[in-house]
Amino acid sequence: MDEHKETLRVGAAVRRRRRGQELTLATVAERSGLSVPFLSQVENERARPSRRSLEKVADALGTTAVELLAAADPAHTVDLVRADDTTVVEDASPDSVMRSLVRGHHQLHAEEFIGDHDPGREFQLRNDVLMYVTEGAVEVEAEGRAYRLGRGDTLYLTGGVRHRWRATGADARVLVVAVAEHIEALDEPGR
Secondary structure, three states: OOOOOOOEEOHHHHHHHHHHOOOOHHHHHHHHOOOHHHHHHHHOOOOOOOHHHHHHHHHHOOOOHHHHHHOOEEOOOOOOOOOOOHHHEEEEEOOEEEEEOOOOOOOEEEEEEEEOOOOOOOEOOOOOEEEEEEEOEEEEEEOOEEEEEEOOOEEEEOOOOOEEEEEOOOOOEEEEEEEOOOOOOOOOOOO
8 A cells, every 4th residue: 555645636626726716617718718617616526627627727726737746735734754755855954854744735734843944044934823832942033032942842923923933953843833834823802
C-alpha cells in the first residue's frame, strides 16, 4: 500500500479561486465554454474534469491546471507524515530545518523547526498560533514583551499579534501549529 498516493479533490480549489476573485459560476462558464451545471458538479466533487476541461477552468480563473492541482485537497481525511519523510523537509536557513507536518490545503498548519531560523523575521498571522518547545529553549518577543520558553512550554498567540522568535541553542525544536490563513476566524462577543 502506497501511503503517499492520493486522489486529489480539485473542486474545492476551483471554488476557493473563483470566490477569491468574486466570480460567479456563470462568469466562469462563459469564460471557459463549459456549462454552469458541470462547473457546479466539479466544485461539489460530483464530477471530475478532464485535463482539457481543467485547463479551460484554469484559464478562466487566470491560473494554470498545475496550480489548481497543487491547491487541491486530498480525497482522504487521514494523512501520515513519517519522521523520516524527506519529501517534507526544506531548508529554512543554513542553521536549521523546517519540516511541514501537515500536507495539502487544510484548516490547520503544523510545522517543526529544528535549530534556529531567521531571528529578525517578524510574523503576524491572521489566525491563532500555538508554539510548543519540544527540545531546547527559544525566546519570543510579542506585544513588546519577551518570553523565554523551555522544553515543554507553550505560548499561545491570538490572530494578528506581531511576534518574532529565536532559538537559544542549536538543539531547539519548536512545534508551531496555526489555523490556516484561508480560514476566517469568527469574532466572539467580548473578544
